Amino acid sequence: MKSDLTVPVIGIVHSPFHEKFGIPRQPNLVQVPAIIEFNPPYDDALAFEGLDEFSHLWLIWSFHQNKADSQSPKKFRTQIRPPRLGGNQKLGVFASRSMYRPSELGLSVVELVKVIRQNGKAKLLIRGADLLNGTPIVDIKPYIAYSDAIPEAKSGFAQAAPALLDIDWTIQASEQAKALIKQQLFDTEQQGLINELLALDPRPAYQDDANRVYGMAYDFVNITFRIAGQQVIVESLTKIHR
Template identity: 50%
Template sequence: MNESVHFPIIATIHSPFKEKFGIPRQPNLVDVPCYIKLLAPYNDKSAFEGIEAFSHLWLLWVFHDNKKQQSFKPQVRPPRLGGNQKIGVFATRSMYRPANIGLSVVKLVSVEQHNNGIRLCVQGSDLLDGTPILDIKPYISYSDAIIDAKSGYAVEAPLLKQVFWHTEALNQRTALLQQHHTSEQELKYLEQVLALDPKPAYQQDIERVYGLRFSNLEVKFKVKLQDVFIVNLQYVGLG
């Protein structure tokens, strides 16, 4: 039996998540828009005829930015369990697994003509910018949504924290809006991401300053109990 198989990459995703830190840990926790750019020869619009009749899609993709593991590790520490408790890797959605494949449900917004090909606009993605897409399948509500399914240690969606702006960051926000380096809508998406508390679950230092890249913005923030405080916001340009 073959020990490995190979799949073509049919698309890449363009998202505001420029680094792994800060990406929602599950899909559909934020409604940030992303674009799936189809690669030739898969950017043929006829290949997607009928897809707009579906509200959601399954994306099969690759954890392409993982550090290479030297050997198989049967247990990991899920953030949902505080980051210190170990559990079997196949009982989690950890990115570190034998086949570095991810699976996400996203909302289909539109199919657009773009640069002599097509792209899909979706919402709810939890994918790093540039992530390779292996396949796209329609979400079938009567079979894919199991009403009485059990979710182990992840029974409920994570509690959202309140997001506040310190005075300096608020002034920076105003300046960036005036300079057209960002928009109110983009800042609302940023607040959605921060409300999920992206810091490691085991870190509880309320004075520690964390930083993440979102779209063309670099944000610094603190987490104190049920509140997130944005302390600094900078425009870092395209890329």
């Protein structure tokens, strides 16, 4: 039996997440848009015939920015600390969706908004992505509602969706958002998505300092914020020049 498996990278994700901090911990928690651009020969439009009939897709992808283990890049981690459990309780790696897995492969279900066809090539517009910009895609498969959705399924420590925090923008942050919107460098849809992302509490589970200011990049803006109790206070919104 072969011990290793080689898979092709069929495409790359273009998303507004240029840093890992702030990415939702599960897909479809926030309807973040993204584009999947395919590498030849996988970009042939014929390979996507019939895909328009499906509303959602499974994406199989690679955790391409994982840090190598300090002792050995190949060392198998048997246990991890899920953020959902406060980062203190250990569970088996196969009882989690941790990025530190033997294969370093991820699985996400996303909404298929549109198959974009041009000159015999195709790319996909999706929503609900929990993927870093540049994430390699190794396969896509259609989501089949009658078999993939199991309403009575048990989800262990993640049975219910996470509780959401309240959002409050300071006067300074609100004025900065208005200025960027006026310059057509930002829009209210992006502001709404940022609110939804922050409401999920992107902080590491072990951090709980009401005075600490965090920074999160989303597309071409940087957001600074604090979290006190159940409230996120957005302090500033500035343009990033990439």
